[in-house]
Amino acid sequence: MNIERLSEFKYRIPKEGKMLVDAAFYASENILEDLRAENYASLQQIRNVATLPGVVEPAVTMPDIHWGYGFPIGGVAAFDPEEGGVISPGGVGFDINCGVRLLVSGLSRAELGPNMDALADALYESVPSGVGKGRKDIRFGREALQEILREGAASLVKRGYGEPEDLRSIESGGRLSGADPGTVSDRAYGRGVSQLGTLGSGNHFLEVQYIDEIYHEEAARVFSLEVGQVTVLIHSGSRGLGHQVCQDHVELCMEAAKRYGIELVDRQLAAAPIKSPEGDSYLKAMSAAANFAFANRQLISHFTRQAFASAGLDSKGRRLKVLYDLAHNNAKFEEHNGRKVLVHREGATRAFGPGNSELSEKYRSVGQPVLVPGDMGRYSFVLAGTKGAMSETFGSCAHGAGRKMGRRQAKRTAKGRNLKRELKDKGILIRAASRATIDEEIPEAYKDAAEVVETTHGAGIGRKVARLRPLIVVKG
Amino acid sequence: MIRTLDHTADVGFEIGAPTLEALFDEARRALLVTMFERPPGKGEKEHQVRLRAPDLEILLVRWINELVFLIQSAGFVPVSSHLQLREISEEGFSFEARLGGAPLDLEGYGWQGEIKSATFHGLDVTHGSEGWRAQVILDV
Numbered sequence: 001m002n003i004e005r006l007s008e009f010k011y012r013i014p015k016e017g018k019m020l021v022d023a024a025f026y027a028s029e030n031i032l033e034d035l036r037a038e039n040y041a042s043l044q045q046i047r048n049v050a051t052l053p054g055v056v057e058p059a060v061t062m063p064d065i066h067w068g069y070g071f072p073i074g075g076v077a078a079f080d081p082e083e084g085g086v087i088s089p090g091g092v093g094f095d096i097n098c099g100v101r102l103l104v105s106g107l108s109r110a111e112l113g114p115n116m117d118a119l120a121d122a123l124y125e126s127v128p129s130g131v132g133k134g135r136k137d138i139r140f141g142r143e144a145l146q147e148i149l150r151e152g153a154a155s156l157v158k159r160g161y162g163e164p165e166d167l168r169s170i171e172s173g174g175r176l177s178g179a180d181p182g183t184v185s186d187r188a189y190g191r192g193v194s195q196l197g198t199l200g201s202g203n204h205f206l207e208v209q210y211i212d213e214i215y216h217e218e219a220a221r222v223f224s225l226e227v228g229q230v231t232v233l234i235h236s237g238s239r240g241l242g243h244q245v246c247q248d249h250v251e252l253c254m255e256a257a258k259r260y261g262i263e264l265v266d267r268q269l270a271a272a273p274i275k276s277p278e279g280d281s282y283l284k285a286m287s288a289a290a291n292f293a294f295a296n297r298q299l300i301s302h303f304t305r306q307a308f309a310s311a312g313l314d315s316k317g318r319r320l321k322v323l324y325d326l327a328h329n330n331a332k333f334e335e336h337n338g339r340k341v342l343v344h345r346e347g348a349t350r351a352f353g354p355g356n357s358e359l360s361e362k363y364r365s366v367g368q369p370v371l372v373p374g375d376m377g378r379y380s381f382v383l384a385g386t387k388g389a390m391s392e393t394f395g396s397c398a399h400g401a402g403r404k405m406g407r408r409q410a411k412r413t414a415k416g417r418n419l420k421r422e423l424k425d426k427g428i429l430i431r432a433a434s435r436a437t438i439d440e441e442i443p444e445a446y447k448d449a450a451e452v453v454e455t456t457h458g459a460g461i462g463r464k465v466a467r468l469r470p471l472i473v474v475k476g
Numbered sequence: 477m478i479r480t481l482d483h484t485a486d487v488g489f490e491i492g493a494p495t496l497e498a499l500f501d502e503a504r505r506a507l508l509v510t511m512f513e514r515p516p517g518k519g520e521k522e523h524q525v526r527l528r529a530p531d532l533e534i535l536l537v538r539w540i541n542e543l544v545f546l547i548q549s550a551g552f553v554p555v556s557s558h559l560q561l562r563e564i565s566e567e568g569f570s571f572e573a574r575l576g577g578a579p580l581d582l583e584g585y586g587w588q589g590e591i592k593s594a595t596f597h598g599l600d601v602t603h604g605s606e607g608w609r610a611q612v613i614l615d616v
Binding site: 093403 | 533596
């Protein structure tokens with residue numbers, strides 16, 4: 001593979017073969033070594049993306065790149081609707097609008113100390129996790145669900161699950177416009193109906209943390225972050241409803257690709273022109289699933305607040321506030337370099353920089369908060385969006401640490417160990433639906449998030465603001 | 477023949493069998509081995525699945541996704557199957573499966589984690605001198 005180094009952390013893959021544009025990627029020496037070790041399989045995937053019609057230069061990957069199915073994880077690609085640009089359900093992924101939300105409290109780590117066990121139990125009780133776990137206390141009828149698919153988080157706030165102020169701290173206000181519940185299949189409704197307000201399984205989690213380091217004083221002040229402060233990070237998505245929407249539309253777009261003469265180097269990249277009935281239908285269904293995911297994280301936040309209250313940790317002035325809620329997997333119309341394009345992010349975070357008019361006023365001076373979760377034993381990070389991201393990566397940066405072990409390898413590594421005890425010895429309590437989840441999510445299964453964050457910061461596509469250490473982990 | 481694949485981000489399996497029906501049944505067994513440490517051997521419940529697809533790859537993905545739905549959403553673990561697969565000229569393939577199943581018991585069967593979907597990435601169903609084979613990557 002032809003790779004050119006452009007700067008310390010940035011590389012270019014020149015257009016060749018069926019590629020329509022150059023590709024680019026960001027890596028440190030260690031990340032580059034990992035890519036070499038897998039024989040550049042993930043970079044081949046971004047080359048495949050660069051063959052899709054209407055793609056705008058460059059097709060790009062973030063420092064947490066790893067092998068996916070279709071798009072690489074960490075892949076970002078923009079498509080111009082006026083140039084025959086496409087939309088690809090496989091490029092958005094199965095967990096539509098999977099994302100993270102950070103809640104910040106008025107509590108210090110010391111205040112939390114004596115209540116840690118009670119809080120861990122209350123959170124595990126209040127937020128169902130694991131496969132097939134639905135909520136028994138709340139059921140939304142078809143009509144209510146349709147409204148949620150149209151209106152996203154706002155629909156939950158209207159019903160009393162949260163505060164109007166929450167909506168100002170969510171990407172796109174917690175709602176993608178243009179959602180049409182009529183494009184969502186009955187099976188998708190069936191899978192979603194009991195799963196609103198649940199974490200799910202796999203790498204989804206809810207984590208209580210504290211801030212142990214501030215890197216950028218001004219941004220930390222704007223975000224109201226200080227050392228010792230307790231935070232809660234929620235990672236979940238659109239659950240079975242989103243998985244089903246993707247399944248339904250990958251097949252429809254595969255058919256459409258044939259009709260529109262779109263050559264697919266990988267069938268999972270199935271795509272339809274943005275300006276086609278099939279593309280339009282997916283965009284409407286994807287937006288509906290995205291709104292379901294925003295609503296899901298809104299409902300989980302509501303029950304997190306309740307759990308804090310039941311553990312005696314909720315009072316005026318200490319109330320959990322939303323710092324930010326952002327998505328990892330979606331496709332959105334945005335303006336970049338004077339063009340309106342549809343930006344696909346598959347395992348990447350929107351990271352709009354200072355001055356962007358889409359950001360709420362409170363964050364406009366320093367850029368939007370960007371949340372980069374790490375593994376459950378080490379740390380996660382808060383970053384801020386930059387102008388560099390706006391000019392180079394369609395306003396995007398990394399979304400996590402990235403796995404380095406397969407699930408089976410992780411389980412083999414965990415065999416015979418008492419991970420609950422190991423984490424407790426480090427001051428971290430864990431509550432999980434199954435031992436399998438803890439084992440496959442052992443800290444060693446992930447790359448060091450700090451490597452990803454240093455590369456992101458060094459490349460100028462994100463700016464380090466604060467580091468968060470885990471205290472309580474709830475997993476599916 | 478079942479060979480499980482363990483990739484960093486996803487899991488999957490490679491399967492082989494002398495006939496197409498046997499290949500699709502291997503896909504069911506491979507899915508159970510992927511999802512459970514100790515999949516159940518028998519069950520009293522019954523369920524019927526009917527599918528149509530324009531080609532074998534789409535049929536295989538639909539079959540696996542149907543099984544994932546039955547297990548994770550309906551709590552039905554398919555422990556046995558009688559399959560009938562027919563090629564319909566021009567229209568592709570039609571498929572009928574009578575399944576025997578057991579109720580989902582996460583702890584009892586050693587649950588290994590949720591599966592979001594089968595993918596089309598790297599998927600192909602091929603026929604060679606040793607019979608049929610396929611490779612499937614799952615999003616987990």
